[in-house]
Amino acid sequence: MNGIAYGMILFLIASGFSLIFGVMRILNLAHGSLYMLGAYFGLTIAKVSNSFLLGVLAAIIGIGVVGLLLQRAFLERLYKQIPEQVLLTLGLVYIFSNLALWIWGPFAKVGTAPGFTAGSINLGGIFFSVYRIALIFVGLAVALCLYLFQEKTWYGAVIRAGMHDKEMIIALGINYRLISNLVFILGSMMVGAAGFLGSPILGAHPWMSFEVLLLALAVIVIGGFGYVQGALMGAIVIGLIDSFGKVFFSDFALFTIYLAMIIILLIRPAGLLGKTR
Amino acid sequence: MVFRKPIWRSQIAQWAPYVITGIALVALTPFISDYFKYLITKILIYAVFAMSHNLLYGYSGLFTLGHAAFFGVGGYTAGILIIRYDIHSFWLVLPASILMVLLVAAVFGVIALQAKGLFFLFITLALGQLCENVATKWRTMTGGSNGLVGIPYPDLGLPGLTMNPSYFYILVICVFIVSCFLLYRLTHSPFGEALKGIRDDEGRMAHLGYNTWLHKYLVFIIGGMFAGMAGVLFGHLNGIIIPAHLGISTSTMAMLMVIIGGSANVFGPAVGAAAVTILELVSSIYVPERWPLILGSAFVFVVLLLRGGITPHLVRLLSRFKVFIWKH
Numbered sequence A: 001m002n003g004i005a006y007g008m009i010l011f012l013i014a015s016g017f018s019l020i021f022g023v024m025r026i027l028n029l030a031h032g033s034l035y036m037l038g039a040y041f042g043l044t045i046a047k048v049s050n051s052f053l054l055g056v057l058a059a060i061i062g063i064g065v066v067g068l069l070l071q072r073a074f075l076e077r078l079y080k081q082i083p084e085q086v087l088l089t090l091g092l093v094y095i096f097s098n099l100a101l102w103i104w105g106p107f108a109k110v111g112t113a114p115g116f117t118a119g120s121i122n123l124g125g126i127f128f129s130v131y132r133i134a135l136i137f138v139g140l141a142v143a144l145c146l147y148l149f150q151e152k153t154w155y156g157a158v159i160r161a162g163m164h165d166k167e168m169i170i171a172l173g174i175n176y177r178l179i180s181n182l183v184f185i186l187g188s189m190m191v192g193a194a195g196f197l198g199s200p201i202l203g204a205h206p207w208m209s210f211e212v213l214l215l216a217l218a219v220i221v222i223g224g225f226g227y228v229q230g231a232l233m234g235a236i237v238i239g240l241i242d243s244f245g246k247v248f249f250s251d252f253a254l255f256t257i258y259l260a261m262i263i264i265l266l267i268r269p270a271g272l273l274g275k276t277r
Numbered sequence B: 001m002v003f004r005k006p007i008w009r010s011q012i013a014q015w016a017p018y019v020i021t022g023i024a025l026v027a028l029t030p031f032i033s034d035y036f037k038y039l040i041t042k043i044l045i046y047a048v049f050a051m052s053h054n055l056l057y058g059y060s061g062l063f064t065l066g067h068a069a070f071f072g073v074g075g076y077t078a079g080i081l082i083i084r085y086d087i088h089s090f091w092l093v094l095p096a097s098i099l100m101v102l103l104v105a106a107v108f109g110v111i112a113l114q115a116k117g118l119f120f121l122f123i124t125l126a127l128g129q130l131c132e133n134v135a136t137k138w139r140t141m142t143g144g145s146n147g148l149v150g151i152p153y154p155d156l157g158l159p160g161l162t163m164n165p166s167y168f169y170i171l172v173i174c175v176f177i178v179s180c181f182l183l184y185r186l187t188h189s190p191f192g193e194a195l196k197g198i199r200d201d202e203g204r205m206a207h208l209g210y211n212t213w214l215h216k217y218l219v220f221i222i223g224g225m226f227a228g229m230a231g232v233l234f235g236h237l238n239g240i241i242i243p244a245h246l247g248i249s250t251s252t253m254a255m256l257m258v259i260i261g262g263s264a265n266v267f268g269p270a271v272g273a274a275a276v277t278i279l280e281l282v283s284s285i286y287v288p289e290r291w292p293l294i295l296g297s298a299f300v301f302v303v304l305l306l307r308g309g310i311t312p313h314l315v316r317l318l319s320r321f322k323v324f325i326w327k328h
Helices: A002-024 A031-049 A052-073 A082-104 A130-152 A154-164 A166-171 A176-202 A209-223 A228-248 A250-267 B007-027 B034-059 B068-083 B090-112 B118-137 B165-187 B190-200 B202-207 B212-238 B248-261 B268-286 B288-305 B311-327
Strands: A120-123 A126-129
Touching: A002 A031, A002 A130, A002 A154, A002 A176, A002 A209, A002 A228, A031 A052, A031 A082, A031 A176, A031 A209, A052 A176, A082 A209, A082 B248, A082 B288, A126 A130, A130 A154, A130 A176, A130 A228, A154 A166, A154 A176, A166 A176, A209 A228, A209 A250, A209 B118, A228 A250, A250 B090, A250 B118, B007 B165, B034 B165, B034 B190, B034 B212, B034 B248, B034 B268, B068 B090, B068 B118, B068 B212, B068 B248, B090 B118, B090 B212, B118 B248, B165 B190, B165 B212, B190 B202, B190 B212, B202 B212, B248 B268, B248 B288, B268 B288, B268 B311
Parallel strands: none
Antiparallel strands: A120 A126
């Protein structure tokens, strides 16, 4: 159960990452930093306003704005230049990490779950924290919304079409720049929300960017790019692997994830569900 | 009618600047302070590391984010041999460390080269982080997150020679020049040309009958070995190796050196190594806490405004200078 709750946070992280890459071919390695910033934004606002909900809103809106700025200022110019994108976003990781260290200090901050989800409930003799169960519902709701958005709405159709043939979409007179900006904002908002929602479990500290990024990559390796279902499945698998890893090899938590990622890439070099191009 | 210089003369002209620089650096030994020697030594070690990274990135199109794994494995192997097993002779430690790196690279190469493009990037990143994790957890051998402390200068086993910064400086210059020579020959050999072909169009090279996988595998191992050698020297220089030397932060340093220096030339990354090391020095004097901020800004600056790195600009400046001298 803990693994699944953790998986939901991973889902929020990875689906944004995979959406952004799937739609725009932008590999945003600063995604982990957006997560970190989301956690810090939310925690700061939640502390000031004493309201969990305002914290969530702050994380979502704040990271949405940061994401938009990133895309408009930098990444839009590097369309289809993957090495340049990687270098630039790695630079951004350093910048964000150091800024976070500067502003919020070196000590990890841990969020508190809101009052209405405090405590735990007894399910068949095992206690589960209400907050984690709430997280699972939130995650599933987001997944469902995203799925419906991507599969059933006009915007979703444009996005799916854009994944396959960007030029054709532009030729049809659709404002692709606007669409891709929106997708980038959406992806950033999700990771921002994840940052704050995950803070009672994972905390926030300035050195977490790469960790979060690698978790997102591990999910992508299982789930493939651009598909909600894949990201959801990958996130749950990684969440479970991590929880079991923590139980059985307590010192090697991340170790098991790296190992799983490497083994999967070894067997299926294009990802577990990925199509071989 | 075109007059061509005899080949040997053009080769001398080509090599002269490097030989002269090397001799000049060695000749400077008695006149510069130990700190300056430390700085130049560090630049040259990083230069070897960055050039080996460029062998993969610039020449073979293998975009790796786990190259520091080999750097760190080299450093750790040397450190562990010296501290834990009391083997001090440089002539044992260096080959043993390089052999270890060779083994690691041979295994990692098989794993990483399964994947292509982006997934190659991911898997090398994961392999590097895996190494960092192992080094952090395996406390009895690696000293955990505190790192392996107290690696002495190498023992060359020459009678009447006690190692000091000056001798180490000369040793590193020798290693640097030999590495430059080997890397230059490698990239200008048929093997190097084949690598460039694979970088530009792997499918075509495969159709021409080249075993592209084997080429990439070999260059992955060779690059790893040079990185490992740099790691051994780095351990000796700093006296300490920490888990971060295996992971992404060190890999990205090498990456930055390559793109600042420019990847089109064998020696470009050496220029980049000098630039990054000097930048780090300046930042450590004025704003030590803000070094990552400056590092990150350097990435953004180079990607957006300095495509191709500074080396092409330097070369152009140098040739203009030559023309200027020639005219007057």
